[in-house]
Amino acid sequence: MRKSVVKRLFASVLLILTMVAAFVAxxxxxxxxEDWTTNDVKVFVEKAAVYARSHxxxxxxxxxxxxxxxxxxxxxxxxAYDFSxxxxxxxxxxxxVGRNLLGMKDSNGVEVIKELVRxxxxxxxxxxxxxxxxxHAGKQEPKLGYVVKIDDGWFIGSGTYGPAAVKP
Numbered sequence: 001m002r003k004s005v006v007k008r009l010f011a012s013v014l015l016i017l018t019m020v021a022a023f024v025a026x027x028x029x030x031x032x033x034e035d036w037t038t039n040d041v042k043v044f045v046e047k048a049a050v051y052a053r054s055h056x057x058x059x060x061x062x063x064x065x066x067x068x069x070x071x072x073x074x075x076x077x078x079x080a081y082d083f084s085x086x087x088x089x090x091x092x093x094x095x096x097v098g099r100n101l102l103g104m105k106d107s108n109g110v111e112v113i114k115e116l117v118r119x120x121x122x123x124x125x126x127x128x129x130x131x132x133x134x135x136h137a138g139k140q141e142p143k144l145g146y147v148v149k150i151d152d153g154w155f156i157g158s159g160t161y162g163p164a165a166v167k168p
Contacts, residue, residue: 032050036160038126041146044071045158048078049148064089064156065097075135080156082142083121085113088154092134104129107140120147120155142166156159 048071050061060145064071064078069091071078077091085102101113112129119125132138145159159165 014104035043035056035162036158036164037162038144038146038164040061041076041144041158044073044076045078045146045148045156048105048156048158049150053149057150057154061089064091065094066091067094075133075161076158077134078156078158080150080154081113081116081120082154083117083152085117089156093132115147116147116157120149120157124148128165131159134160
């Protein structure tokens with residue numbers, strides 16, 4: 001019985017320390033910018049992953065889709081999919097929630113969601129693609145996205161439309 005309590009206490013302390021580190025380490029600012037760096041994106045997604053794991057899926061999906069929230073920063077927002085390609089949260093376009101986008105291709109022929117599913121299945125990864133930028137009236141623009149697996153059922157991500165999104 002005591003080992004169980006100690007394990008739960010240790011897990012709680014570890015989660016709190018991880019959350020504090022994510023908040024302290026971030027230089028992401030709640031503002032609309034055009035120059036989000038890969039570090040900004042990665043820290044933002046990792047912060048969202050900590051939130052999802054500590055608050056649960058239902059609460060996290062609601063917060064990730066909310067227009068005015070900590071995970072909505074203009075062109076930097078959180079999206080979430082299940083591994084079948086269904087949109088389960090989308091801070092950039094809530095109208096996508098409930099749609100299956102697995103077969104979608106961008107203007108360059110990239111199977112965006114299929115590739116994001118593959119990357120998240122390997123725990124995390126980066127992908128160059130084009131996507132409608134909510135800061136520019138939905139204009140298709142280059143994007144560099146980063147995804148992280150939350151559990152075997154779903155993953156989250158975000159990305160930048162800024163200079164980092166232009167392939168080297």
